[in-house]
Amino acid sequence: MWDAVLQWLPGSVRAVLGRVSGEWPDRAEEIRIREGRPLELVASNDYAFVGPDGRTTRQPEGAFRPSRDDCLKLLDRVTNHSVYTMEEQLRRGYITVPGGHRIGLSGRAVLDRGAIRTLQQIGGFNVRIAREARGCAAGxxxxxxxxxxxxxxxxxxxxxxxxxxxxxxxxxxxxLSAGGWADGAGFGGERADRARKVGIVDERSEIAALVDGRPSFDVGPRTDVLDGCPKAEGMMLMIRAMSPEVLVVDELGRPEDAEAVLEALHAGIAVLATAHGRDLADVRGRPSLAPLFEAKVFGRIVTLTPSGPTGAVLDVRDAEGRRLEAPPARPVNIRGLGGST
Known part of the structure; x- marks a missing residue:
């Protein structure tokens, strides 16, 4: 994965990072590229600057400093040599490249009637490295x-x-798409682990990372993907067009997202979604998601630990907030995870 990410970077930056050894290539979650400032690697609760020789240090002095030309070449590469065709992505502040890696951008915001229309003078890049962790949800x-x-x-x-x-x-x-996850157990008279029709609405191209119509990640044999479409519209389109049994979406946050989830509920479709928040109380307090909690839509709420090993499950609760049981003896741990999180 490290080598695949480096292919997106300009030659001088790629050469420096290609000299990095030890554990960093396996556990790096982000590569921070800032014009004229130290090149940085970030992992869970850790960071390091990178020298021209590839050595890592906590000291910014002596670190490699990407030039303006490096940043222009990187922007040209990730926008496929046409910044103007990527205005929507620039407005959102990130570009997702093949492999599901998200490249965050910082620079000067150009406003139109008080709203961000695009970014210019881009001199900061956050390359978030996406990694697949097959089996991490088995518990x-x-x-x-x-x-x-x-x-x-x-x-x-x-x-x-x-x-x-x-x-x-x-x-x-x-x-859920592949089936066979319950070790043959029967749940309530039906094999819960039979393969299901799954629909993924991948607004940010991070769940499946579609390239030329095909997922970059293994999302299961019975899964259909709608890429680059706003979640609310995408959920309705997926329901009408592909009749999924399970609908998967990332990062609920807008009122229209909540409305679309309620529509899926009325259609008898199970929804699996994520939301940013430190804990359950934090998410419950978000006005856009309040209707879902008031209606007790979510029968299961999975909370990941805010610190410690990336991807470790803190607990699983029901709609009333009651903890079901302790997480598996060996907690789910997505080691070295980065990027699409």
């Missing part, structure tokens, strides 16, 4: 089964940024 998916409805519970995965939400969501989609 969680059995807890999501709704025996009464004979389908998975509507589920919300909660954590701060970069703690593993998207990776856990992706693997849950894969397991």
């Amino acid at each position: 969680v998916v059995p807890l999501l089964w709704n025996a009464e409805a004979r389908r998975p519970h509507h589920t919300l995965i909660v954590s701060p940024p970069q703690r593993g939400k998207t990776t856990l969501l992706r693997d849950a989609a894969r397991l």
